[in-house]
Amino acid sequence: MCSLVNAADANPNSLSPSLLFTKTKEIIESSPCDSTLYTTSLSSLHSIATHLSQTSAFSKNEVLEDVQTQLLKFLAMPYFMAKCYQNLPSSDPSARLKNINNCITLFTAYINSAEKLSMLSPEQLDQCNSLIHSAEDSEALNFKKLSTGQARDAKIARYKQEKAFKAEMNQLAAVLARRKRLNVAEADDFEGGDEEQVVRELEIKSLKRFIVLAVDEILQSKQELDMLKMLCDAQSLRAHDGSSSSPSPSSTSSPSPCSNPNHNCPPQNIHLTNITQDPTTSKLIFKRESLSAGVFRPGWNLPTMTLAELGEIELAEALQRDVQHKASEAAALEKPRRYEYLVRDGLEDDHAKVDASAALDQKWDDWKDENPKGSGNKKGELGDRNF
Numbered sequence: 001m002c003s004l005v006n007a008a009d010a011n012p013n014s015l016s017p018s019l020l021f022t023k024t025k026e027i028i029e030s031s032p033c034d035s036t037l038y039t040t041s042l043s044s045l046h047s048i049a050t051h052l053s054q055t056s057a058f059s060k061n062e063v064l065e066d067v068q069t070q071l072l073k074f075l076a077m078p079y080f081m082a083k084c085y086q087n088l089p090s091s092d093p094s095a096r097l098k099n100i101n102n103c104i105t106l107f108t109a110y111i112n113s114a115e116k117l118s119m120l121s122p123e124q125l126d127q128c129n130s131l132i133h134s135a136e137d138s139e140a141l142n143f144k145k146l147s148t149g150q151a152r153d154a155k156i157a158r159y160k161q162e163k164a165f166k167a168e169m170n171q172l173a174a175v176l177a178r179r180k181r182l183n184v185a186e187a188d189d190f191e192g193g194d195e196e197q198v199v200r201e202l203e204i205k206s207l208k209r210f211i212v213l214a215v216d217e218i219l220q221s222k223q224e225l226d227m228l229k230m231l232c233d234a235q236s237l238r239a240h241d242g243s244s245s246s247p248s249p250s251s252t253s254s255p256s257p258c259s260n261p262n263h264n265c266p267p268q269n270i271h272l273t274n275i276t277q278d279p280t281t282s283k284l285i286f287k288r289e290s291l292s293a294g295v296f297r298p299g300w301n302l303p304t305m306t307l308a309e310l311g312e313i314e315l316a317e318a319l320q321r322d323v324q325h326k327a328s329e330a331a332a333l334e335k336p337r338r339y340e341y342l343v344r345d346g347l348e349d350d351h352a353k354v355d356a357s358a359a360l361d362q363k364w365d366d367w368k369d370e371n372p373k374g375s376g377n378k379k380g381e382l383g384d385r386n387f
Contacts, residue, residue, distance in 0.1 A: 017052070035089040042085070069199055075207055079213075082103045093235065104225065110211070158216060169206060172205065175198050336356035337360065338357055
């Protein structure tokens with residue numbers, strides 16, 4: 001990471017456009033925590049774009065086969081500029097909204113340039129247009145809008161496609177590493193072609209992978225854009241209400257804390273009056289309810305403890321049940337039992353338990369004498385036999 005930071009701090013004029021773009025690309029793809037690196041990278045990309053425009057490196061009528069191999073990586077300039085705008089530091093929602101708009105514009109420009117270079121199949125082009133355009137734009141441009149299930153399936157397909165492109169790029173990078181390790185000449189065929197063919201195929205795979213990533217980035221940025229618009233509208237509404245309300249004389253002499261926009265006021269409760277009728281007396285019942293700032297609480301019950309706390313409670317209850325079970329087993333062994341059970345448990349030598357079992361056996365024998373086998377509620381014994 002230190003080398004990347006040093007490359008970002010280096011003077012752009014001291015590096016060639018190719019080397020500067022490579023260093024800037026490495027910084028952006030490493031996702032640095034320092035947001036100022038994105039500002040430096042964006043400045044470097046703008047200088048590279050200016051140099052390419054002055055030298056007329058690309059022609060408007062070119063197709064992908066006409067672009068030189070050493071210039072292919074510069075086709076991803078809009079993608080990396082969009083990544084910079086996406087991660088630029090912003091002080092307020094309006095600045096963030098502007099950055100996200102620039103981000104979406106550049107991602108869309110990259111996809112459009114890929115379309116002109118015929119890097120997208122007709123199916124991929126229709127899918128991209130259906131996903132990245134809004135419902136109004138899709139209707140105006142005759143794009144078929146995808147359903148929720150189709151959008152989910154398309155997202156899964158894009159994920160698999162991105163992984164496949166990445167695996168192919170790793171294989172091509174491994175071929176280049178082997179060529180360098182074995183000192184293979186650039187013009188010699190090695191594992192499917194010369195060095196320029198392998199580098200060209202690697203750059204094209206990289207550009208196609210960026211197309212897949214750009215679609216996902218556009219969808220995520222549009223979700224954030226909707227939230228930012230709502231936040232900016234709310235801020236402008238609050239500012240308008242604050243400017244239109246005239247201060248009263250009492251508020252001029254003794255301003256309240258909430259009149260200061262920099263003061264964080266506690267949320268005010270909303271009062272609601274429910275009017276119902278008593279079914280017995282037919283009188284109106286006025287019930288005043290207070291809706292606090294938690295009106296946006298979800299309709300389902302939120303968790304009240306963590307999984308670790310639940311595990312500790314379950315463990316304590318299990319240990320308590322184990323202690324109670326052992327205590328009940330020990331108490332059951334001390335209760336008077338019949339002599340055959342004492343013999344089964346090897347307690348026939350305990351005289352106290354034997355005496356208690358003798359009394360229990362006597363009671364059991366007396367009950368069997370009073371209730372002989374076969375007696376009870378039998379239909380043969382009902383009524384008078386002599387009747």
